[in-house]
Amino acid sequence: MQSLLSDGSPSMEVDAVSILKSITPSLEPSKHKGQAGKIAVVGGCREYTGAPYFSAISALKTGADLSHVFCTKDAAPVIKGYSPELIVHPILEESYSVRDEDKKSILAKVIEEVDKWMERFDCVIIGPGLGRDPFLLDCVSNIMKHARQFNVPMVIDGDGLFLVTNSLDLISGYPLAVLTPNVNEYKRLVQKVLQCEVNDQDGTQQLLSLAKGIGGATILRKGGSDFISNGETVHEVSSFGSPRRCGGQGDILSGSVAVFVSWARQLAGEPSMSATVMGCIAGSILLRKAASHAFESNRRSMLTTDIIQHLGTSLEELCPVLVSR
Template structure:
């Protein structure tokens, strides 16, 4: 009997000893990885597994893959995404997904929806590029269907290759004619090798037509509790088994040919069939509708950035190719949504709505770029400006130098991330980061 500390949930030892496994483990850790403890029995089967993931680790992944703001970039290089969704009933969902992508940092965000939904979505935001191209059965005669369907596909095709990622499903509805057209769009994206996040009614569609995603490693499915249940029943022909959640998820992803699945819930679980990762950062106790839509928009942006990040690390190219950008994008999207939801809840409590969470996305991304080196430089500079700062702090608070130092760092951190956006728990996380930095001025402070 042995324990393996890994980011991979395995069904047999052969996989555990594979070079792919070891590479993934090494690389995920070097990206700020997370820890999954799988309990292996003598015959190599994973009998019981428990994951322990630190929020900060998922944040580390997010921080590494987040595209740096760079003056040499031109419009579009930070990401172009499209949401395929929005019908008579649902206009909020595609808006939430598309606007979240923009707020996180994508340059352009498109929505392909029905004519009924388009005017409404445009009225929510002038930032979105809205294409009123989808049709529902009620607006198309039977004899027109083939022509209309070809026209819809043609309209989307004109744009498809420009996108870094598409999200299919938020607020799509379940009209059979519309879903038929969307099936063609999913095939088109696959042919063009465009990463595709499938959410909401898109999952209803692919669960009944698995061939649409089977074997597509650029597809990410983001099922909620109902959608996951339907997928498990359809693919694995059994019930959801939470005792065996990691193995079941991994087996589901493998059965659909290596797609990435982000199983949403109290803890988000992410698997591409080879690895299982969890994100359990504290989010919000509010379960208002639309949070899954924010997630799908976020995952789209982060997956694009992860692909970019891995493709530009030339010196490590052979190793980097072992990492799945879809998994990294899913981890990051989940972490960001949860952190934004937690901040929104701090401000709005029970009245927290999806739009409040969206407003917190940017602040959360900004807080990510906390750099202990820069913070320490600022700290040193501040000492020059307030030469008696430490003494006066001591006088004021009657505390010893270490406490004063911590307060001092706390002040800098608060300045750095913008006073209101850091809760106490996070402040300690940042302070810890500074203390771990070898040139930190607190080393000097200890001797003052």
């Protein structure tokens, strides 16, 4: 699938559609609820409720069977209100509602609640609308440690990236971690891990070094083209999406990447690419396709909800359903 660029280097562009097709499971009447994926989003606080909703509903619309949200008590009724399709757990707390002397017991309770569920999840998304409250982030660090113990893949975005950039050990050396930084989040990661500035002249090499530096986590660097690396190879997805940059598109990506990663892990045999890399490539091409449709319909007024509405038709275009009866 590789071709030569004008400078003689191999193109990193991948056949993203083929990869998406190869990991998307067939729909069979014999399957039962949960087999197409159980996803959880950890995010949603007093300030942010849209982001976790976008992520969780996108996981469902990509094809997951169940989508959970673990958020603060304030955020829960609002997120529930966006959609009856989501299972929303109001278990997180922010500093303003917690006395110092209660922190330890509340943290223990949060972990106990999450642990009831953790083992069943096929992928956990950390960060959409998480905010930056110190106590909340402390709880989420602990949730991440437990996810890791249970070998659950994690997709980390938004304030989750703020958290791991400051606590790299949370994901360092964990091959089931996926980081999805935008331009600013990528900059902070490069500064922290490589202790230098972003160098776009040698962007591929720097991305490889960054992924290696984090010990094999997969990085999806979002931008005009998306670049994906786990420290071994770099793949590019460049098909045109939309020129609108309204907030929330990254949440759709985290939701669909989570589903595709969990599907890719179920592939039989020894795939030539890691499940996390394949999941990123599939999520990237799906978002781009849906965004292009949404933009065609809504032009300058396109919002994130418009893209979500196009996930279904886009998936069907990329990978038509063949129902085996």
